[in-house]
Amino acid sequence: MTNAAITLEQKYCASNYQPLPVVLCKGQGVWLWDEEGRRYMDMMSAYSAVSFGHSHPQLIAALTSQAQKLAVTSRAFYSDRLGPFLQTLCELTGMARALPMNSGAEAVETALKAARKWGHKVKGIADNRARIIVCKGNFGGRTTTIVGFSSEAQYRDGFGPFDGGFDTIPFGDAAALEAAITPETAAFLVEPIQGEGGIVMPPDGYLKQCRDICTRHNVLLICDEVQTGLARTGRLLACDHEQIRPDGLVLGKALGGGLLPVSAFLAREDVMRVFTPGDHGSTFGGNPLAAAVGLAALQLLRDGALAANAERMGQRLRDGLRAIAHPAIRQVRGRGLLIGMELDPALISAKLFCERLMQEGILSKETHETVVRFAPPLIIDADQIDVALQAIRQTFLTFTEPAREPAL
Incomplete structure (x- = not known):
């Protein structure tokens, strides 16, 4: 049956993914089952979309x-579900207003439109001249506008012509941000941690420096927290680690509870006020079903228990990975339960490692060819972390490499 399911999907689906050869049919908590009844631990959480676990x-x-x-x-029409959802979302994040959408990419597009119109209507930048600064290694989605400012060649290949209006700087370099700002700069769009870029961490204090720079230059600081938001990094928002509040905030993935695509762009009052009826919309954005699920997801985050668990379990997982001390491990990095294990491709392919890890009952996927992602549901416990670490250690043994000093 597994081979038949894979063959059928390969026959009729565009080849825009390269899945691991496993056919999943059931999920509960941190576990997934294939058609043959084999159980796997989910260490990817659908790129953080299943933060609350399967079938919560x-x-x-x-x-x-x-x-x-x-x-x-x-x-x-109005609905009785949207208002309570957006009220809770704004109160939890400290933002003034929210605009509901579906996918993370749609929310990023909404942020770009808001920044450009704010730049023209409020800041006074000439029409069609507003520019937005982005970082090398960014990932905001797959629309033509977004891939137009990607630094990944494959994301751009053959999809032009592109929109323009973006300036790219190195990630984690606050001085480069200040140097790139001109009178036509409307916003700086940044991920607090670059997820698809390889779980790349900026230097400590980076976001606070960016906040200060943007404030001084009247530039909007927009944080893309589609992956890092909603307790993934051990705080409600990754911004909270540096106690800064952005002017705009992009959320998605976990906002739908792993059941529906739910996203939102949130911003301060003067930014959101640039939207008037007819400017922007979405047939499904903010629908009652999505709002009800989104509200339930936010209610699970209110007491901070999931964020605290992500902090504790993330530390346990990082410490355990570093203790493996395999020569192929270049670095273990991340925050909370968003962790990347970078491998030396000359010793072990990250893709091959994920394939062998699947044989040990753990599901994840490589990113940028050298990094194995570990981002389990936030409900994971210590015993389950230890099960995962044992499977990871066993996977390294299949490569028969000697040990060395722990990774940094």
């Missing part, structure tokens, strides 16, 4: 209850 009972209850009453109307 509170989220399933919210989904089924709302689906039986009202699912989609479009925002041509």
Whole structure:
């Protein structure tokens, strides 16, 4: 059956992914099962979308209850679900207003439109002249505008012509940000940790420096927390580690509880005020079903327990990975339960490592060819972390390399 399912998908689906050869059919908590009944630990969480674990009972209850009453109307009408969802979202994040969308890419596009219009209407930049600064190694989605400012050649190959209006600087370099700002700069769009870029961490204090620079130059600081937001890094927002508040915030993935695509762009009042009826919209954005699930997801975060668990379990996982001390491990890095293990490709391919790790009952995927991602559901416990570490150690043994000093 597994081979048949893979063959069928390969026959009819565009080849835009290269999945591991496993056919999944059930999920519960941190576990997934294939068609043959084999159990795997999910160490990827659908790129952080399944932060609450699979089939979370509170989220399933919210989904089924709302689906039986009202699912989609479009925002041509008010609904009784959207207001409470957005109120909770704004109160938790400290932002003034939110604009609901579906995918993370849609929310990033919304942020770009808001920044450009704010730059023209509020800051006074000439029409069609507003520029946005981005970082090398960024990943905001797959739309033509977003891949147009990507530094990854494959994401751009054959998809031009591109939009323009973006200036690229090195990630983690606050001095480069200040040097790149001109009178036509409207915003700086940045991920607090670059997820798809390889779980790349900036220097300590980087976001605070960026906050100060943007404030001095009247430039919007927009943080893309689609992957890092909602307790993934051990705080509600990755921005919270440096106690800064951006002017704009992009959320997604975990906001849908692992059940639906739910995203939002949040911003301060004067930024959001640039939108007027007809400027921007989405048929499904903010639908009652999504709002009900999103609200239930936020309620799971209110007491801070999941963020605290991500902090503790992330430290346990990082310490355990560093203790493996295999010569192929170049670095273990990350924050909370967003962790990257960088491998020396001359010794071990990250892709091959993930394939062998699957044989040990752990599912994850490489990023940027050299980094193995570990981002399990935030509900994972210490015993499960230890099970994962044992499987990772066993996977390294299959490569029969000697030990060395622990990675930094």
